[in-house]
Amino acid sequence: MALLQSDHALDLLRGIVDRSSADQTEVTLESVEDCFVRYASTGPTQNADxxxxxxxIRVRLSAGGGRGAFGGWREARATCGTLDEDAIARTLQRALDLAEVAESNSALVPMGGEVEVPASAAQRPTMDHTMGEKASWIALALGSCEAQGxxxxxLAQTTTQSRTLVNSSGRAVHGARSRAAFSLTASSPGGEGGSGFAETIVSNVEELDAARTVERAVAKACMNRTPEGVEPGSYTVVLEPAAVSSLLLFAESHGFGAREFKEQSSFLCGRVGERLFPDSLRLYDDPLNDLYPGMPFDGEGTPKVRKELLVGGVLCDPVTDSRLALALGLPNTGHARPQPCAEGPTTTSLFLAPGHSSLEELIGGVENGLLVSQFHYTNMIEPRDLTLTGMTRNGTFRIERGQIGAAVKNLRFTMSLVRALQHVSGVGSTLEVAGALFDGEVICPAMRIDNFRxxxxxDF
Amino acid sequence: MLDQAHQAVSEALKAGADYADVRINRLCQERYVVRDGSLEEAEAPEDFGIGVRVMKDGAWGFAAAPCAASEVGDAYPGLVRRAVKVAHDVAPSRREPLRLAAEDGHVGEYVTPIGQDPFAVGLKSKLDLLRSASDSMSGHDDTVARTASLSLRREEQWQASSEGAALHQVLVRSGAGMSCVSAANGTVERRSYPASFGGNYRSAGWEFVEGLNLCDHGERLRDESVALCHAPLCPEGEHTLILGGSQLMLQIHESVGHPNELDRVHGHEVDLAGRSFATTEKLGSYKYGSEYVNLVADSTVAGGLDTRGYDDECVRSGRWPVVEKGVFVGYHTSREWAHTIDEERSRGTARAEGWYSPPIIRMTNLSLEPGTWSFDDLVADTEDGAIFADTVRTWSIDQRRLNFQFTTEIGWEIQDGKLGKLVRRPTYQGRSPDFWRSCDAVCDESHWDLWGVPNCGKGNPMQTAEMSHGASPARFRGVRFLN
Incomplete structure (x- = not known):
């Protein structure tokens, strides 16, 4: 068992802090238990426990070499993957050696002191989920697909994760979370026709409806057996949550953070406080949510709170860590990555607030458009307008007079996300946890966007 | 350590495994980032662990955990039991049993040849180099970030299999690079040297880092990033395109390398990364490119990031053609997949990310063979309005690797047989085989370089692997640009 109990982990880390000769020391332990069965038409293909x-270990040496003589800090970090005494001692020494040659940085804020973070825990049913139970989901998927040709x-996967942070200023926090996921891509044999995809991601595996996941993917694939060609151009689109997610994740990775804002490469630059988007759009970051909770503190041990990002059509200030908060004169929102880090703060539990329309109602409002199930390999061309490109995948359909019509072959979009969000004409009412190709997850509903390019x- | 790997294999066979391989892996890295003259990130990870893979009842089981080097003997029995149980529990869901291509039980050692051990170089020397590189890009008000980075990696692996393999490998790679970002005129533009993704990387020692001469390129990067902010967008429409090597390497990676992975061809990557248009009935006859296109896979090439003695299934490294005079002739395979194209042996391209993950097919070093042109002659031979573009900015490709759209950091219009006006954000789009068929010239060996990819993602859960792509500039006709 990789996960350490809270008391055990805190004691281990306090011991490391106590033996450090640095002026400030922070120790973080992240532990993961991961079980998965990946499968294809031949059954389980990669199966791991x-x-x-x-x-x-992050250490700081004061520039003057004496405790309290603050003229800046020399800071560095070293990590190791084992918890034996020798490895820990070597890691601490490497961190100290690195800090010795770092130059003083007066922009660093002293490490934060004692805080309280909300209680969090991994879900026991998720931790106890067996390979045999995962195999039963897969048998269901294989059987349903084979029945439809x-x-x-x-992938069937359960993961539990704990994180503990202790520093020499008295901060000592511990958190844990769990994740269970099951996905199915159902494809025509040899990939010659279309395909359908569904994925369910939850914290507690008891809430995962594998049969419903299979049903959704198979139904989509059956609708998508013989896609026809369609001309590129501008369409009103209804994006299902898996498609919405792969767009919004670029706002998370390249837009909402204070570093990009400070360096003028964020779409927030020149837009904070401006009413640019429809009132119906609300984005926020909330790791403390009940639906799919994240870790309750950030990479500096700062407690997480809900942070509004877009309210009533108006963009809010970026998310910060201790250093960028000071640099920009903003509050520390608790979005630090593990420090020191060349990348800036980031959101981790991005929410698009639900609207009031069912998926059918979103579709019903479209005279001539497209329903997009998922985007593939979305990437960013330009950061200031968040110009993105990517392909549709696993089911794109015509919408004609408010009804889903024929399946169409896949299309590439090239579009500014800022402009796309300005043309949102409807937000769905049902939230899903949805991922994307390049990692990351967003909790979001479906969305309707006009003039999507x-x-x-x-070919397919 | 090899003895303990063998003991673990024996334990697995006793526990009922039909086949077993064990990898004990130690990974040491250093990574430094200097931004605007200050050390922004200084990190030195080390990792040690065991991965046990067994085949039982026609299914794979894999278990992995970290442990201290002195505690391997205590750790492996539990991992063996877990791996066997995994295989046992999932085997009933297999529709057909796994088949492995035959392989000899190799006994051997491979150590990356290096000049100077990069981990023995003093920290101060490393940071001084990066500070100087960052400083070399200073001097303009529009510059918003000047980054120089260094990345070193040493991976030591002991492998044993139930077929008698006993292997010890020490793989060392070094890499460095720099980038300058400027913001003006409502846009943000980056220039990187020697390539994107943090620079260039080789299986080599400190001599590779020193040979990059980072500081010699600072002023150019600064001036180009500022100039790009004021340059016109690359014109839309159909143009001839000459791609530089640091962009062509990504073209090779995405439109030849990934579609050439045989597990992907058979639909076993469709749950995340996708399938492939390069299906097995095309092998031996399909016109993948023009007669000038020769692509060779080579896990033995000097300096390649996937240059090694053996893969993670204990198969010896090798070299083979993938596209010969434009014709598709070879795949990347593993022991699990070789039989599906009637090959008796694996090409040795099954790799795992460290001890933590099971091996899957990963493209190895895959390179475009050099042609006959000098770069100056090629540009002189190309009509006005053509575009020379280089250095990856962004990329996207469909799940069968057909429709791609790539944007480079920089481009120049060709005028009067020379590089002329600077153009911003060249974005070209095409269909992979049509693009390679439109290639009518490749530059010669003097322009050929090996470009390292440190961040290739594949698998689900995703694993990261490294490989290199050799390329010299090449010309493509009738390419569609958009902005």
């Missing part, structure tokens, strides 16, 4: 640790592929097509 594994665990790992990452122990990170489809090929199955996907597709720039080319592909």
């Amino acid at each position: 594994r665990e790992r640790h990452q122990l990170s 489809l090929e199955a592929a996907g 597709f720039t080319s097509a592909t």
Whole structure:
């Protein structure tokens, strides 16, 4: 078992802090237990039961070399993957050696002191979920696909994670979370026709409806067996949550953070406080939510709170860590990555607030448009307008006079996310936890956007 | 350590495994980032762990955990039991049993040849180099970030298999790079040297880092990033395109490398990364590119990030053609997949991310063979209005690797046989085989370089792997640009 009990982890880390000769020391331990069965049409293909640790030691030496003589800090970090005494001692020494040669940085804020963070815990049913139970989900997926002449592929996975942070200023926090996920991509044999995808991501595996996941993917694949060609151009689109997620994740990774804002590469630059978007749009970051909770503190041990990002059509200030908060004269919102880090603060539990329309109602309001199930390989061309490109995947359909019509072949979009959000004409009422190709998850509903620009097509 | 790997294998066979391989892996890294003259990130991770893979009842089982080097003997029995149980529990869901291609039980050692051990170089020397590189980009008010980074990696692995393999490998790689970001005129533009993704990387020692001569390129990067903010967008429409090597390497990676992975061809990556248009019936006859296109996979090439003695299934490294005079002739395979194209042996391209993950097919070093042109002659031979573009800015490709759209950091219009006006954000779009068929010239060996990819993602859960792509500039006709 990789996860340490809270008391055990806190004691281990306090011991490391106590033996450090640095002026300030912070120790973080992250532990993960991960079990997965990946599968394809031949059944389970990669099946793993594994665990790992990452122990990170951050040290600071005052520039004058004496405790309290603050003229800046020399700071560095070293990490190790094992918790034996020798590895910990080597890691601490590496961190100290690195800090010795770092130059003084007067922009650093003293490490924070004692705080309280909300209680969090991994879900016991998720921790106890077995390989045999995962295999039963997969049997369901294989059976349903085979009955429809489809090929199955996907992943059944349960993960539990704990994080503990202790520093020499008296901060000592511990958190844990869990994740259970099951996905199915159902495809025509050899990939010659279309495909359908569904994924369910929850904290407590008892809330995961594997049968419903299979049903959704198979139904989509059956609707998508013989896609027809469609001309690129501007369409009103209804994006299902998996498609919304892969767009919004670029606002998370390249826009909402204070570093990008400070360096003028964020779409927030020149737009904070401006009413630019429809009133119906509200974005916020909330790791403390009940639906899919994240860690209750950030990489500096600062407690998480809900942070509004877009309210009533108006963009809010960026998310910060201790250093960028000071640099920009903003509050520390608790979005630090583990420090020191060349990348800036980031949101981790991005929410698009639900609206009042069902998916059917969003579709019903479209005279001539497209329903997009998912985007593939979305990437950013330009950060100031968040110009993105990506392909549709796993089911794109015409919408004609408010009804889902024929399946169409995949299209490439090239579009500014800022402009896309300005043209949102409806937000769905049902939240889902949705991921994307390049990692990350967003809790979001479906969304309808007018004048969405597709720039080319592909063969299938 | 090898003895303990063998003991773990024996334990697995006793526990009922039909096949077993064990990897004990130690990873040491250093990473430094200097931004605007100050050390922004200084990190030195080390990791040690065991991965046990077994085949039982026609299914795989894998278990992995970290442990101290002195505690391997205590750790492996539990991992063996867990791996066997995994295979046992999921085997009933297999529709057909796994088949492994035959392989000899290799006994051997491979150590990356290096000039100077990068981990023995003093910290001060490393940071001084990065500070100087960052400082070399200073001097303009529009510059908003001047970053120089260094990344070192040493991976030591002991491998044993139930077929008698006993292998010890020490893989060392070094890399460095720099980038300058400027913001003006409502846009943000980056220039990188020697490539994107933090620079360039080799299986080599400190001599590679020193040979990059980072500081010699600072002023140019600064001036180009500022100039790009004021340059016109690359014109839309159909143009001839000459791609520089640091962009062409990504073209090779995305439109040849990934579609060439045989597990992907058979639909076993469709749950995340996707399938491939390069299906097995095309092998041996499909016109993948023009006659000038020769692509070779090579896990033995000097300096390649996937240059090693053996893969993670204990198969010896090798070199083979993938596209020969434009014709598709070879795949990347593993022991699990070789039989599906009637090959008796694996090409040795199954790799795992450290001890923590099971091996999957990963493209190895895959390179475009050099042609006959000098770069100056090629530009002189190209019509006005053509575009020379280089250095990755962004990329996207569909799940069968057909429709791609790439944007480079920089481009120049060709005028009067020379590089002329600077153009911003060249974005070109195409269909992979059509693009490679439109290639009518490749520059010669004097322009050929090996470009390292340190961040290739594949698998689900995703694993990161490294490989290199060799390329010299090449010309493509009738390419569609958009902005």
